[in-house]
Amino acid sequence: MNPTPYLVLATILFTLGGAGVLLRRNALIAFMSVELMLNAANLAFVTFARMHGNIDGQIVAFFVMVIAAAEVVVGLAIIVMIFRTRRSASVDDASLLKL
Amino acid sequence: MSLLTAVAAQASETSTSSGTTGEEVLFWILAPLAVLGALGLVLSRKAVHGALFLAMTMVSLALLFLALEAPFLGVVQIVVYTGAIMMLFLFVIMLVGVDATDSRVETIRGQRGAAALAVLGVLVLLTAVTGRAALPDPIGTDEATPDGNVYAIADLIFGRYVWAFEVVAIVLITAAVGAMALTHKERVTRRLTQRELSERRFRDGDPRNAAGLPVPGVYARHNAVDTPALLPDGTPAESSVPAVLVARGAARPAEEFAEDIGEIGPHGQKPSGLQPQGEGDQPEGDATAGEGGPNDDVPADDGGADDDGARPDQDEADGGDAR
Numbered sequence: 219m220n221p222t223p224y225l226v227l228a229t230i231l232f233t234l235g236g237a238g239v240l241l242r243r244n245a246l247i248a249f250m251s252v253e254l255m256l257n258a259a260n261l262a263f264v265t266f267a268r269m270h271g272n273i274d275g276q277i278v279a280f281f282v283m284v285i286a287a288a289e290v291v292v293g294l295a296i297i298v299m300i301f302r303t304r305r306s307a308s309v310d311d312a313s314l315l316k317l
Numbered sequence: 318m319s320l321l322t323a324v325a326a327q328a329s330e331t332s333t334s335s336g337t338t339g340e341e342v343l344f345w346i347l348a349p350l351a352v353l354g355a356l357g358l359v360l361s362r363k364a365v366h367g368a369l370f371l372a373m374t375m376v377s378l379a380l381l382f383l384a385l386e387a388p389f390l391g392v393v394q395i396v397v398y399t400g401a402i403m404m405l406f407l408f409v410i411m412l413v414g415v416d417a418t419d420s421r422v423e424t425i426r427g428q429r430g431a432a433a434l435a436v437l438g439v440l441v442l443l444t445a446v447t448g449r450a451a452l453p454d455p456i457g458t459d460e461a462t463p464d465g466n467v468y469a470i471a472d473l474i475f476g477r478y479v480w481a482f483e484v485v486a487i488v489l490i491t492a493a494v495g496a497m498a499l500t501h502k503e504r505v506t507r508r509l510t511q512r513e514l515s516e517r518r519f520r521d522g523d524p525r526n527a528a529g530l531p532v533p534g535v536y537a538r539h540n541a542v543d544t545p546a547l548l549p550d551g552t553p554a555e556s557s558v559p560a561v562l563v564a565r566g567a568a569r570p571a572e573e574f575a576e577d578i579g580e581i582g583p584h585g586q587k588p589s590g591l592q593p594q595g596e597g598d599q600p601e602g603d604a605t606a607g608e609g610g611p612n613d614d615v616p617a618d619d620g621g622a623d624d625d626g627a628r629p630d631q632d633e634a635d636g637g638d639a640r
Contacts (some may be wrong), residue, residue: 219338219340219341219344219455220452220454220455221452221455222447222448222450222452223344223348224344224381224385225447225448225450225452226444226447226448227344227348227351227352227381228447229440229443229444229447230352230355230440230444231351231352231355231374232443233436233439233440233443234352234355234356234358234359235355236436236439237359237432237433237436238355238358238359240428240432240435240436241359241429241432241433242359244364246364246367246368246406246409246410246413247358247361247364247367249406250358250364250367250368250371250406251358251359253371253398253402254355254358254371254374257374257375257378257398260378260390260394261378261381261382264382264385264387264390265385267385267387267458268385268386268387268455268456268457268458269452269453269455269456270456271455271456271457271458271459271460271461272458272461273458273461273462273466273469273470273473274473276387276389276390276458276466276470277470277473277474277478279387279390280389280390280393280470280474281478281481281485283390283393283394283397283398284397284485284488284489285485285488286398286402287397287401287402287489287492288488288489288491288492289492290402290405290406291405291492291493291495291496292492292495292496292499294405294406294409294496295495295496295499295500296499297409297413298409298412298413298499298500299499299500301412301413302502307364307413310424
């Protein structure tokens with residue numbers, strides 16, 4: 219099967235993830251949208267790996283997954299900490315650095 | 318299921334023209350599911366629903382990885398993403414997301430419109446590039462993985478990419494330690510005893526709540542935590558409903574138990590006229606029932622009427638208590 223449909227799917231998922239990051243105020247949903255973008259990039263990596271008959275793309279996708287796991291652990295810890303001090307999971311409320 | 322069959326029919330329709338493959342059918346089933354999950358994540362109002370939609374997208378992507386000759390990544394996708402990361406998200410939503418409904422207020426003027434425009438632009442641009450590119454048919458990874466996918470990946474990870482693998486291990490350990498350091502809460506003050514807490518409640522708090530907040534659901538007809546207790550003057554005591562239920566919007570609004578009051582009112586008034594009759598009948602009815610006469614039905618009826626007469630009486634008494 220030609221790789222184009224896979225790439226278009228990855229594009230759509232990536233864009234939807236970006237829309238979630240830009241449009242949603244809930245920190246958790248914005249964070250999940252970032253995960254969606256990483257997943258879309260992984261799909262493109264695996265598609266290209268198959269297209270080129272070369273498995274390095276799968277290795278990169280694997281490392282992306284591992285880094286995503288580490289990122290989620292730290293990010294969720296930060297969200298929990300902010301919620302503890304400010305009682306809110308909205309990205310608009312964490313505005314202490316605002317002048 | 319109707320969606321699946323429709324997609325499958327569409328898949329078979331499109332594949333008849335250019336040779337049908339199982340992979341195309343799989344793709345045209347899974348791709349709409351993945352897009353649907355992503356849309357659900359962006360559009361759902363509650364974070365929990367978003368997390369479940371995202372899990373659906375990730376499972377679809379895992380199956381697509383299997384179709385793309387990456388069985389190891391497909392399994393890792395399910396184990397790591399849907400198994401570990403999404404469960405972590407769900408735990409945090411459980412901790413944090415009580416007031417998870419998103420605010421619709423735009424903090425930056427025109428931000429939403431600009432964001433939508435940018436998203437649309439990126440979508441059109443990327444789709445135009447990827448959709449119009451003349452890509453060759455995939456070579457396939459059979460030649461690159463003579464011993465199978467997992468062996469080839471192991472060769473690369475522990476061979477050419479072993480340095481990256483070690484660095485990633487350090488990153489994971491650092492992340493775990495960092496998460497523990499971030500969420501750890503050092504107790505800087507002494508833990509208060511119950512006596513001190515009680516004294517502080519009298520000193521600082523509302524003295525009317527010194528004995529604790531009123532209990533919810535103390536009400537003639539309705540016994541539930543989502544129903545506020547009634548104060549002596551008949552108004553609902555808002556502080557008697559748990560704050561979590563109020564934040565979720567699960568507490569009963571005032572109109573609903575006003576209807577309950579209306580339901581009790583006429584019910585209590587109507588039989589009050591019958592009440593003396595019922596009481597007057599009662600000894601006779603009981604006597605005939607005891608004798609076991611031929612008119613067995615009549616005392617039973619009388620008993621029923623008596624019951625009806627007695628219950629509203631009770632209701633009135635309870636209502637009076639509650640008010």
